[in-house]
Amino acid sequence: MRMEKGAECTTLLKQCQRKFPPLKLIIMSASLDARLFSEYFGGARAVHVEGRQHHVDVFYTLHAETDYVDAALITIFQIHLEEGPGDILVFLTGQEEIEGVERLVQEQLQKLPEERQKLLTVPIFSSLPSEKQMRVFMPAPAGYRKVILATNIAETSVTIPGIKFVIDPGFVKARSYDPVKGMESLIIIPTSKAQALQRSGRAGREGPGKCFRLYPEHEFEKLEDSTKPEIKRCNLSNVILQLKALGIDDIIGFDFLEKPSRAAIQKSLEQLFLLGALTDDCKLSDPVGHQMARLPLDPIYSKALILASQFNCLEEMLIAVSMLSVESIFYNPREKSAEVHAYQLLLICF
Structure with missing residues (x-):
C-alpha cells in the first residue's frame, strides 16, 4: 500500500x-x-548589474567634525557660493535636524547680498505630508539652486532629479532593540559603506557630480561593509509567532539567514508565553495563539484586540492600536511649536 x-x-x-x-x-x-x-541558497547565481552612473568626485574632511550639523551648514554655503549650477542633497537623521538646518539656512541667507540669496530649501522626511514631499521633485525657479534636506528616505526609495552635489555627514537613525530591557528605540549610528556608496551615487544620476563626506577617509574604512540586518536589532516576537504558525517549533535551532542573538530569541519566547500565545511546551496555543498569528500586528496589540472583544470595547481598542502602530499621525512644524505649547498649557489650566 x-x-x-x-x-x-x-x-x-x-x-x-x-x-x-x-x-x-x-x-x-x-x-x-x-x-x-x-x-x-546553496551557491545560487549572483548577478551584479551596474547602474548608469556618471563620475562622482568624493571629498573627505582632514579631521573628524565635532558638530556634523554645523559642518553640513558650512558646506551648503560653500557649494552655493563657489560651485556651478546644480541642486544639493543633504542627508540628516530626522525631522528635528532637518527643520533646524532649514531655519539656520534661512537665517544665514539674510546675511548674504541679495543676488546671492537664491537658495531654496526643501525638506523631505516620512512624517511630512505627501503634498509637501512632492515639492522635492519640482524644479527650482530660474536662477535658484535647490537644497534638499532629507533622511535616508532619499538613499534608495526616491530618485530626485537635478542633484549634482551630495553632503553626507555619515550618520543615520536606526531602530535598536535591547532584549534585556525589552525596549525598542531609535538611535543615531554611523552609516555602512554600502549606504555611503548609495548616498554618493545620488550625485551622478544625470551628470558628473560631487559628494562631500563630513568625516576623514580613514573613518570610511572603519565602517561596516553593509547595514546590520533588522532581524538583529528588533523585537522578534512577531517573527517567532509566524514561525510557530508555520509549524516550526525549534526556534533556537532554526536556520536563520542572519541568526539573531540567543537572548533576543529567549526574551521574545518569554513574552509570547506571558501573552498566552504559547503553551507550557512552547507550542502555539489554541485558539489565542492562532488568532494572534493571523493578525499582522505586534503580539501585544493582537492580544489587546482579542481581549477587547470580550470587554465590549473593540472599536476603542482598534483606534488605540491604530495610533500606536504608526510613528505619528501628526505633523508638528517648528514654526507652529509655540502655538502647540500654548494650547497644551491651556488644556492643563482647564
Whole structure:
C-alpha cells in the first residue's frame, strides 16, 4: 500500500514538472550582501548589474567634525557660493535636524547680498505630508539652486532629479532593540559603506557630480561593509509567532539567514508565553495563539484586540492600536511649536 502511494506521488510530481516550469526566486536590492544570500541558497547565481552612473568626485574632511550639523551648514554655503549650477542633497537623521538646518539656512541667507540669496530649501522626511514631499521633485525657479534636506528616505526609495552635489555627514537613525530591557528605540549610528556608496551615487544620476563626506577617509574604512540586518536589532516576537504558525517549533535551532542573538530569541519566547500565545511546551496555543498569528500586528496589540472583544470595547481598542502602530499621525512644524505649547498649557489650566 505504501509503495503504491509512493509511486502515485512520484507520477504526480513528474506531471507537475512537465506542466509547470521550475519556480524562480529573484532577490533584488541596491545594497544587498549578495555573497551571503548566494551561500545560503546553496551557491545560487549572483548577478551584479551596474547602474548608469556618471563620475562622482568624493571629498573627505582632514579631521573628524565635532558638530556634523554645523559642518553640513558650512558646506551648503560653500557649494552655493563657489560651485556651478546644480541642486544639493543633504542627508540628516530626522525631522528635528532637518527643520533646524532649514531655519539656520534661512537665517544665514539674510546675511548674504541679495543676488546671492537664491537658495531654496526643501525638506523631505516620512512624517511630512505627501503634498509637501512632492515639492522635492519640482524644479527650482530660474536662477535658484535647490537644497534638499532629507533622511535616508532619499538613499534608495526616491530618485530626485537635478542633484549634482551630495553632503553626507555619515550618520543615520536606526531602530535598536535591547532584549534585556525589552525596549525598542531609535538611535543615531554611523552609516555602512554600502549606504555611503548609495548616498554618493545620488550625485551622478544625470551628470558628473560631487559628494562631500563630513568625516576623514580613514573613518570610511572603519565602517561596516553593509547595514546590520533588522532581524538583529528588533523585537522578534512577531517573527517567532509566524514561525510557530508555520509549524516550526525549534526556534533556537532554526536556520536563520542572519541568526539573531540567543537572548533576543529567549526574551521574545518569554513574552509570547506571558501573552498566552504559547503553551507550557512552547507550542502555539489554541485558539489565542492562532488568532494572534493571523493578525499582522505586534503580539501585544493582537492580544489587546482579542481581549477587547470580550470587554465590549473593540472599536476603542482598534483606534488605540491604530495610533500606536504608526510613528505619528501628526505633523508638528517648528514654526507652529509655540502655538502647540500654548494650547497644551491651556488644556492643563482647564
